[in-house]
Amino acid sequence: MTTGFERDRDEFSRGARAVVVFPEHGASSRDVAARLEETAGLAAAIGVVVAEKVSYRVRGARPSTLLGSGQVEMLAATVRMEEAELVVFDASLTPVQQRNLEKELGAKVIDRTGLILEIFGERAATAEGRLQVELAHLDYQAGRLVRSWTHLERQRGGFGFLGGPGETQIEADRRLIRDRMARLKRELEQVSRTRGLHRERRQRAPWPVIALVGYTNAGKSTLFNRLTGADVMAEDLLFATLDPTLRQISLPGLDKAILSDTVGFVSELPTQLVAAFKATLEEVISADVLIHVRDIAHPDTAAQRADVESVLKDIGVALETPRLEAWNKLDLLDHDERTELLGEAERRDDVVAISALSGEGVDTLIQTIAAMLTQNHxxxxxxxxxxxxxxxxxxxxxxxxxxxxxxxxxxxxxxxxxxxxxxxxxxxxx
Structure with missing residues (x-):
């Protein structure tokens, strides 16, 4: 039986004009312009055309619309002026808020969680990745099966953010979602067991595992390719890598080591995705060394670091797991910034400054990783x-x-x- 949430997402997402909205809270540590740019990049990653980016200071979130009534009116005017079909909120919206905003703005509304799920849905390349994304998507959608979609021009339908069940289909969809989620969880448990057996064989080998972690678009895949000679997708695109990639490398004093490139983290990573990708992230949990690749040229680099550390804690990475920070993208810094950063890196034994793109500092990084892995030799x-x-x-x-x-x-x-x-x-x- 085909339900609303099984429809192809491409027909309604590609080329849609959108307005990106960042509700700025007083306690936010984020650079507003950088945050808007990141969300616009997330939207662009699924082919949405960002027509305008706006921010509103929110003192107290309205239960009905998140924004104040005056802000909603200004946003509606912007949507009309830009002829936008979609409004992307860089925030988590409740089903009620999403429904009311769609009514007030006359456009489809998606929140940060839904947007990230859409990207993952498009990018997952392996069978395991697709299972994980579908499970996360269904978990998210199950909480949005409400009976008040009648204000839309047509019955909502679709697997993606512009989708959702029609009113007469709600109960059937809810039951099918529960059944499908149960099957997906069983399949992923089997994937996890298989991955565990592979990991046990590697541990008997015994080859150390080095996991690259970091914020999305920090340059992990570029560094992975430089270290391994591989050709993993690496471009200036958020979430370019979703499925984990393992390659064998040689290090000074070591016959073999396994290098793992992992999915990039992001602030407010949906809890559904953290749970669904647990099998994949087990490679990170069991790693002998973590290399935290940071975009040191990004204005929010400190906040991004905190986000990554938060996700590592959430997935169960032990605090005592040895880790090294690779301060990447030296090539984007001006002379003064570069001089200051290199001086700070030299004073610390847990940091190596690099440019994965040019190769600067990568030899030092390799020597440092080898020293960490061989310190008990x-x-x-x-x-x-x-x-x-x-x-x-x-x-x-x-x-x-x-x-x-x-x-x-x-x-x-x-x-x-x-x-x-x-x-x-x-x-x-x-």
Missing amino acids: RRYSITLDSADGAGAAWLHAHGEVLGQDVENDQAIYEVRMSPRDYDRFSQRGA
Whole structure:
């Protein structure tokens, strides 16, 4: 049976003219212009044409419309003047607020959560990603099945933000949503178990896992490509990466490590998405080292850092997990900003300043990551037969050979490696 929430979203989102609204609260730490630009970027990511960006200072949120009556009137005038079909609120709206605003503005209304869900719906490339997005979307939509859509010109329909069930379909849709969500959760539990088995095999290998995390568009995928030689989608686009990508890399003193590129975080990340993407984010939870990639040139870089740390806490990343900040986009700073930032980075042992685009500082980043992963390595003196080429190759591959000497057809190696690798080598051929 086909329901309203299964309709293709492209037919109503691409090319729609929109007004972006940021309700500015007194306690907000965000730069208003940067926040409007971010939301406009989110809208552009699904093909919406942003005709105007406006902000309103909100002293007390109105339960019915969020904005005050005068602000709603001014916004309605802007919508008419720009001939906008859509109004994007950079805020969370209740179903009642969304419904009333649509009536007052004469246009479709979407809040921040719905917009982010739309982007994820378009970008998810793997079967797992699509399952996660659909679960999050249904969870969000289930709370918006209300009986008062009759003010719209036509019965609401659609899987996406301009969609929603018609009045006569509400109960059937609610039941179908519950059933579908239950099936999706079972499928995702199986995905999580499979991912767990893969992770256990990697841990037995034993290869350390390095996870790149950060705010969306901070440059994680650009850095990932530079470190691995991969060709992951990396462009100036919010949420360019949704599905996790794993690649093998070599680091000084290490045979192999696994580098993971993850979905970018964002302020007010919908709770539905945090829950739905738990299986994917388990790669972050179990990582040996987190590299927090920051867009250090962004005016809200400090607030973005706080957002990322908040999400890491929400998904259960332990505070003791070693982490390193990569202050990215040095190439966008002017001379004075750059000089000041480089000086601060040099004074800290948990920061490396880089440009993933130009490669500046990336060698230092690699050395620092290797040092973090090998800090518990010890120095061993190992004697091999001179003809044992395989043993010598193993030592070079799994450890850092500090010195080598030959005595009576025997080669003596001074090697720094992990105790676990030393035990593996000692049991070789046993």
